[in-house]
Amino acid sequence: MRPFLYQRPADRAAAEHAILAENASILGGGTTLLDLMKLDAMRPDVVVDINDLAPGAAGIDASAGGLHLSAFVTMAETAAHPDILRDYPVIAQSLQLAASPQIRNMARLGGNVLQRTRCSYFRDGWTACNKRSPGSGCAALDGVNRKHAVLGTSDSCIATYPGDFAQALVALDALIEITSERGPRNIRFAELHRLPDDTPHLETTLAPGEMITGFFVPAGAWTRRSKYLKIRDRESYEFALASAAVALDLDGTVVRQARIALGGVATKPWRSAEAEAVLVGKPVSEANAHAAAEAAFAGAKARSGNGYKIELGRQTLVRAVIETAALQV
């Protein structure tokens, strides 16, 4: 860790001003930032602690036309909220299945969606990594890459987007609220993360000086029948090898609307319009679920150690679709 300027603004305006500083990072729960600073993989000059902006339970509002979440509430507060458990189970599950209780108690939603990749070559602080050190190359392409992505990759980067919550947000087509001294703006959550292409160091469309303040998940007939399925080597405290966020609106057994996103297999939160298109208008069946899974991974590219993720990702989606359809809602 290297010396940095620590600031703790008391209100949003002060925070907006503080984050304009050169090479500033926002500190929420610190569950990623502090780790990476201790590893010397992130070296911010200014750390802006936004914990005085945290609204607590008042930051969650499921009353009108959808679900509003402050970016400053914790994962634990969100996952335990009764309205979310009832009306947006995919969101509650994506948070509940992530990390550990200690981390969920600290980590805040804004930081959660911006969590950096777990690629060990990014985290070690010194090997070739285009994300950490643009132009230095990618040690993962032909290195240890069992956990790397098969969707949305490029020749510059195959790092997996690590989070879970973002899959629920992108599936439900959430909006994201952003603020800066220039004023607020809203974008679709799907527009927040970038593909790596040849600029993997540019992970989001946030401009310098911008801060996420909230999320809005529009209500829909599909949100109650929703599920987050996460597959991993151990039962808890591990990032997904593959995951699926699925929300279905059924007419009997026929799919009226489907919302599908994939995690653990892609370089960014990955909405699969292809899989949704296959399912809509058809009954939920083993064959149709498989067809949707085929469509979702049609463009997948494997490297030496992660080829299994294509089949695992398909199986995860098939299972998630069938289990979601079977939910009693």
Add this chain to the structure above:
Amino acid sequence: MPEGSNPTRTGIGTAAPRIDGRLKVTGQAAYGSDAVLANPAHAYLVTSTIARGTIRDIDDTETRKVNGVLDILTYRNVGDRVQAGQFFSKGGYCGTSIQPLASNHVWHAGQIVAIVLADSFEAAREGAFRLTVTYDEQKPSAGFDAAGVEIKTGAEASKEHQDPKVGDAGTAYQSAPVKLDLRYSTPTQHHNPIELFTTACAWQGGKLTVWESSQNVYGFRFGLAQQLGLDPDDVHVISPFIGGAFGSRGSLTQRTALIAYAARLIGRPVKLDATRDQGFTIATYRAETRHRIRIAADRQGKLVSLNHEGWEVTSRADDYMVSGTDASTRLYACPNVSSNVSIVKADRSTPGFMRSPPEMPYIFALECAMDELAVALNMDPVELRRINDTRVEPIKGLRYTSRSLMQCFDEAAKAFGWQSRNPRPGSMRDGDWLIGWGCATSTYPSQIAPATARVILTPQGTVKVQTAAHEIGNGAYTAVALTAADRLGIELERITVELGDSDLPPAPVAGGSNTTASVCNVVAMACGQIRDRIATAAVTTKDAPFFGQDAKGLRLVAGSLQSTDGKSEPLADAMRRVANGAMEGYAENIPHGGKPDSLAKLYRGIQSLTGGAKMKDRIQFAYGAEFVELRINARTREIRCPRMVGAFAAGQIVNPLTAKSQLVGGLIWGLSSALHEATDIDRRAARFTNDDLAEYLIPVNADVDQVEVIMVPEEDHEINELGIKGLGELGNVGTAAAVLSAVYHATGIRLRDLPVRLEHILPGIAA
């Protein structure tokens, strides 16, 4: 009352909570880095980013600008001021002969290349981050199959190495009706004790004190004296509590002498707290192994031929090997056995002891082969073990001091419900979950070493026991106290035990599961000296109630001296005949099979374990049987373990409570070795990539559901005076083979490489 405890007295066999438990759970137990030192400086390591080559340049300009940085140790200013440690198998005390900062040579990735000293941990860390080290890199050989490795046979690597052999395994294999030729492998694994690798050193008047968690305080003392050119009497190693070791703290690592040197250089105590990722390369690990097993049986299942070949990775510098064929060739009756072991020397740090070093990989391979043989014979795997059970060790025809393998199988099978197993793979499905049941044998050599102990009995009826043994979570404090309570008739609460200090009477390394047998026996001897003096005086003093009796018939029980005819006298009265104050017993023990000079060696920190298959007249092992149930999702194939049952026989159990804890922990470790643990190696760079506890997987609580341990009673009157067999490394042997057996039973897919990952059994991918 827990099983195995004796309700009439507290002593050997009493299920006693840890006497040090309160200290541990209230944070009062002081571990290595808890040492409170006056004005310490802090050290932070810089480790190499290459695996093979030389340091070209070290630029410390930016480091020296960091406020609080005191000094930077590199090969340029250390050199031969710290002598290289001698490798333990060459008579030294170190886990490697590689000495960093001795030259610009880099032997492995993550080797220490500089140590930054500063007023604070933070300044030292920042200084380390700002140090620029450049290298002339050569292409490294990462391990098996890499170009440029050197391969040695076991005999070439060590004069003591023997490849167990009897009969003609090759010919018998050729003519056998049922035979299998199988290959297995195990991965690199790291101990990852939760207590990090720390060292604190302070000098006073030319004497060095070291606070570092150690499984071998005498070895550390003598090894450091050698490396630093000191009189061993001027080195004091303190390690009363150890936050996990599992073999990783059995030999000196390179860091300790360097930190001691640093403290002397700057004239201040120095504390090092190495990071988790540095722990992967500055201490030892379990290297990857490969096995070829050719096993053959007649149609009734009797083994007729066994050939076990092993390959192990080690470093360029040191010929470390575990040679588990010693155990694998002696598990079952077989008239024709052969074996050999080879080491593959690569650009890696030197591996070292890790819980059940030889047995984990080698018995894994043998037990997997036994499971495959049972399938080939269409025979229940438990019955195959029964058919090949033996009373006579197959290589030299020696008898076992005791062997209760099939009792373990029968008890565990009954508790598990094994008889309701449908052996057909994939037949025991529960909805979307495939169920698999598997089993395997566990075994570990029963070892013992020379040891010494001092026991002090005060006129107030309190006892102090001193011996430089080690509390590595094994419950050593409590086992020692129970032994003294047993022999002196004193309540547990009135006994204090001092361990883990090189100023105490010497005791062996906490390795090879020898501590309980070695230490409890010698503590019983020291207590016996006290009893003998009291008893002798009692039967020879005219006014004593026991006058004229046989001293052998008197015992110290419940604070009194008692005879078999019911006479009793308070202990204080009996003591007063022989002592005006306290009484002291000091015992030294050379166990059966130990050489006469082994005791003198112990006083120099040199280890002389005996037992297992090392003796000329007999053989001594402990056994167990392990059963595992797996649930595997039919679609996504993640593997979960709802229950494990293990039954074990290990002679006299000193403390059934901590013994059970050891065995439960062992089963979980075994499960971990099968499904979770593996250190990933980037073969291009010969370096580890998953060097943290998020990516190096161990089971979390949710992965461990029911674990049942059954202690099978076993009396062994021959093995040692107290009849003790160690069991610290018994529980985790065989588990991985039981897991692979269960994977096969659930899926019909036969896996032979650890760890098992879901991709190995995914539909459409798995073979």
